Amino acid sequence: MSDHCREFRSRIADFVTGVLSEQEQQELQEHLRTCLPCRDHMQALKQEDDSLAAHFAGIDEDMAQRQERALQMIECFHANERTNPASIWRKTMRSRYSKLATAAAILVLASVSVVILDKSTSSAYALDQTVQALQSVRHVHLIERDDTGVIRSERWIEIG
Structure with missing residues (x-):
C-alpha cells in the first residue's frame, strides 16, 4: 500500500459518512477507479456503516416504548413511596416532638390498659x-x- 493510498483510506471513512467536500469526493472517486484495495476498503466500510445503521434503527424504534416503561416504573415507585406506611412513619419520626408525642401516647395507652384489665375477672x-x-x-x-x-x-x- 502506497502513501497515496494511506491518505485516501483516511478519507474513505469521511466519504462513507458524508462529510467530505465536493472536491475531496471527486479526488477520492478518481483514486477509487484505479485502486482495487481502496475500493474494497470502501465497500467494507459501507457494509459496516449500513449494518450499524440498521442495528441502531432497531434500537431507536423501541426507544420510545422503553422510555415510557421506565417513566411508568419511576412514577409507580414514587406512588408506592408516598403511600408506604414505613416511609410515612420515618418522615413523621424525624421530629423530636413527634417522638415525644408517640412515647406519651404509648404510656397513656399502657396505663389505660392496666386499669381496664385490672378490673376484669x-x-x-x-x-x-x-x-x-x-x-x-x-x-x-x-x-x-x-x-x-x-x-x-x-x-x-x-x-x-
Missing part, C-alpha cells in the same frame, strides 16, 4: 365460679348438632 376466678355452679346442678342437658345446625341427638344426664 381473672380466668382462675371464672373457673372457680363454674365449679361452684356445677355443684348445685342436678341435671345437664346435652344437644348434638350437625354442621348445618340440625339437632342429631339430645340427652339429659342426671348428676349425683
Whole structure:
C-alpha cells in the first residue's frame, strides 16, 4: 500500500459518512477507479456503516416504548413511596416532638390498659365460679348438632 493510498483510506471513512467536500469526493472517486484495495476498503466500510445503521434503527424504534416503561416504573415507585406506611412513619419520626408525642401516647395507652384489665375477672376466678355452679346442678342437658345446625341427638344426664 502506497502513501497515496494511506491518505485516501483516511478519507474513505469521511466519504462513507458524508462529510467530505465536493472536491475531496471527486479526488477520492478518481483514486477509487484505479485502486482495487481502496475500493474494497470502501465497500467494507459501507457494509459496516449500513449494518450499524440498521442495528441502531432497531434500537431507536423501541426507544420510545422503553422510555415510557421506565417513566411508568419511576412514577409507580414514587406512588408506592408516598403511600408506604414505613416511609410515612420515618418522615413523621424525624421530629423530636413527634417522638415525644408517640412515647406519651404509648404510656397513656399502657396505663389505660392496666386499669381496664385490672378490673376484669381473672380466668382462675371464672373457673372457680363454674365449679361452684356445677355443684348445685342436678341435671345437664346435652344437644348434638350437625354442621348445618340440625339437632342429631339430645340427652339429659342426671348428676349425683
